[in-house]
Amino acid sequence: MTDRTERSGPLGDVLVVDLTRALAGPHATMMMGDLGARVVKVEAPGHGDDTRGWGPPFVGPDDDQQSTYFLSANRNKESVALDLKDEHDRDLLLRLVDRADVLVENFRTGVLERLGLGIAELQARNPRLVVLSITGFGHDGPEGGRAGYDQIAQGEAGLMSLTGSGPDDPQRVGTPIADLLSGMYGAYGVLAALHERARTGVGTVVRTSLLASVVGVHAFQGTRWTVAGEVGRAQGNHHPSIAPYGLFRCRDGSVQIAVGSEGLWRRLCEGFGLDPAAPGLATNKERVGARDRLIGVVEAAFADWDAEPLLARLAEVGVPAGKVRTLDEVYAWDQTASQGLLVDVEHPTLGSVTLPGPPLRFFDADGTEVTRREHAAPPTLDQHGGSVRAWLEAGE
Numbered sequence: 459m460t461d462r463t464e465r466s467g468p469l470g471d472v473l474v475v476d477l478t479r480a481l482a483g484p485h486a487t488m489m490m491g492d493l494g495a496r497v498v499k500v501e502a503p504g505h506g507d508d509t510r511g512w513g514p515p516f517v518g519p520d521d522d523q524q525s526t527y528f529l530s531a532n533r534n535k536e537s538v539a540l541d542l543k544d545e546h547d548r549d550l551l552l553r554l555v556d557r558a559d560v561l562v563e564n565f566r567t568g569v570l571e572r573l574g575l576g577i578a579e580l581q582a583r584n585p586r587l588v589v590l591s592i593t594g595f596g597h598d599g600p601e602g603g604r605a606g607y608d609q610i611a612q613g614e615a616g617l618m619s620l621t622g623s624g625p626d627d628p629q630r631v632g633t634p635i636a637d638l639l640s641g642m643y644g645a646y647g648v649l650a651a652l653h654e655r656a657r658t659g660v661g662t663v664v665r666t667s668l669l670a671s672v673v674g675v676h677a678f679q680g681t682r683w684t685v686a687g688e689v690g691r692a693q694g695n696h697h698p699s700i701a702p703y704g705l706f707r708c709r710d711g712s713v714q715i716a717v718g719s720e721g722l723w724r725r726l727c728e729g730f731g732l733d734p735a736a737p738g739l740a741t742n743k744e745r746v747g748a749r750d751r752l753i754g755v756v757e758a759a760f761a762d763w764d765a766e767p768l769l770a771r772l773a774e775v776g777v778p779a780g781k782v783r784t785l786d787e788v789y790a791w792d793q794t795a796s797q798g799l800l801v802d803v804e805h806p807t808l809g810s811v812t813l814p815g816p817p818l819r820f821f822d823a824d825g826t827e828v829t830r831r832e833h834a835a836p837p838t839l840d841q842h843g844g845s846v847r848a849w850l851e852a853g854e
Contacts, residue, residue, distance in 0.1 A: 467494015467831045468820075472652070474560040475551075476500065476535065479507040481608070481634055482592045482668065483564035484531040485641030490560070490648065491534030492816035494831050498846060499532065500551060503539040506839040507532070522807050522838075529836045533803065533813055536842035542573050551575075553850045556584055559661075560648055564592040567603050577663055587661040588651040590644045595669045606668045608634035615672035620679055622692035629692070639671035701745035701752055702726070705782070708760040708768050715756075716778040729775030730759040789814075803835035811835065 472495040476487040484499075484507070491497040501507055509528040516523035540547040552575075555561060561580060563570060570576055581587055591597065594606015595614070609630050612618050617636070622629035647664035655661055673680070678699060679690040695714075696704035702717045717723050720742065727734040732755065734740065738748050745752050760768060765781065772779035788794055801815040813833075820828045 466829075467492075469493040469495035470831075472496070472559045473557055474498070474562065475554050475558045477561065477563040477565070478592070480509055480564070481531055481637035482606075482640040482644070483562050483590075484509075485638055486590060486592070486644040486648070487535065487562050488531055488533055489641065489645040489816070492818070492831070492833075495560070497535040498554060498842070499535045499537045499837065500540050500542075500554075501537055501839060503541050503840070506537070506539065510839065518808050524805070524808060524836075524838075529811070529813065532836035533801070534831070534834050535837055536846060537837035537840055538843045538846040539840035542575070548574070550847060550850055552583065554846075555580055555587065558584065558587060559652065560588045560590065562590040562592075562644070562648075566605060567593060567597050581661060581663075585660055586655060588648055588655060588664065589661070590648050590664045590666075592640050592644050593665075593667045596667045597665055608637045608668065611636040611668035611672060615669050616676065616679075617672050620690055620692055623694045625691040625693075627692060636668040636672050639675060640666050640668050643671050643674065696749060696753070699746060700742060701749050702756050704753075706753065706760055707757050708763045708765050711765045712782065713760070713765055713768055713772070714780050714782065715772060718778075722777055725775050726756075726772075726777050729771060729777065732756075732759055801833045803833050805835040806838050806841060808835075 469490055472490065474487055474490050474495045474497045476483065476497050476499040478484050478487065479501075487495075487497045487499070499507075505511065507528060509531065510525050512527040513523075513525045515526050517526060518524045540551055542548055542551065577589055577591075580589060593602070594611060595604045596602045612630050612635065613628070615636065618628040618630055619625075621631060643666045644664065647666060651662045651664050682688045682690050682698075690698060694704075696702075700716075700718055702715060702723075705712050705714050715726070717726055723742075723745075724734045726732070736755075739745050739752060739755070763771070769779055769781065783791070789800065794800065798819055799815045799817070801813050802810060803813060805811050813835075815833070822828055
């Protein structure tokens with residue numbers, strides 16, 4: 459087993475104990491693993507993380523199939539199966555905690571305490587320990603004990619009311635965005651706590667929730683209500699405060715444009731024979747108020763254009779634009795590959811597989827990209843059980 463002091467990356471000297479399952483917590487710990495941390499994922503014997511059974515799709519041999527859902531959130535981790543109700547296994551976990559810098563959990567409120575692993579007990583053993591705790595709706599408050607599932611949180615936190623073709627068509631975001639955001643906020647909080655620990659020598663507890671993560675990204679829709687008293691509602695593929703900004707039909711499909719300034723409006727008009735000072739359309743405020751009319755004007759200008767030449771023309775006149783790609787097109791796009799967003803790893807049962815890669819890159823001052831780590835495939839259940847147990851029992 460590689461000694462943690464020899465690991466590369468900004469978090470190469472950090473040991474993370476991952477008690478999480480499903481997506482929010484695993485996404486947070488995967489982010490830390492991507493940055494070089496050693497992440498030991500503790501799973502229940504026999505079945506492991508719930509997401510090992512979430513599918514289809516499953517891939518691999520019939521007698522050892524792997525969930526692609528699990529593969530999405532668990533790269534760069536080691537897996538050890540421990541029964542937390544077993545005295546010996548619980549002792550091994552505590553010995554792991556003694557060495558850890560970070561512990562991450564997303565149990566329902568009170569579960570850790572019932573296992574004898576409450577925050578007070580953990581930090582009494584290891585005062586430098588940073589604990590990240592993720593729940594559905596918060597640890598306290600009138601509904602603090604509610605179970606957290608992404609789609610429920612998307613609805614309860616208002617996101618679905620802003621997403622869809624119109625006010626009567628609420629839609630979930632196509633990825634589990636509440637889970638992912640809470641994982642991102644959690645990892646962000648851990649980094650702040652580690653920075654603070656470097657100054658104080660003492661760890662702290664970081665808490666976030668699916669509810670908090672979605673409210674945290676309400677952005678202008680939040681202040682639209684808290685300051686202006688307007689309740690934002692779903693309105694399809696057009697921006698509520700900027701126009702034209704959205705999806706527009708052309709002869710053989712559609713394109714997206716983002717006209718975020720009056721200068722861009724003039725460029726669009728000049729490029730397609732429109733009057734930038736047309737009555738009722740001369741300012742963004744006017745265009746937002748006349749959105750349906752504006753959409754008709756723009757789509758009439760695009761009506762004789764096919765999508766590809768239209769995108770080329772928009773680029774020529776300097777108007778930000780793009781297409782709507784399917785996921786297979788995204789992963790085949792050379793721009794995606796150029797950003798390091800695909801990583802090839804060797805999986806114990808699947809062989810060589812390609813995974814979506816981490817979204818961060820690091821460069822030296824002279825512009826040379828720094829390779830932070832060799833990525834490892836998501837582990838099979840208890841793949842590292844023997845080596846982790848031997849390491850703990852050796853007391854190295």
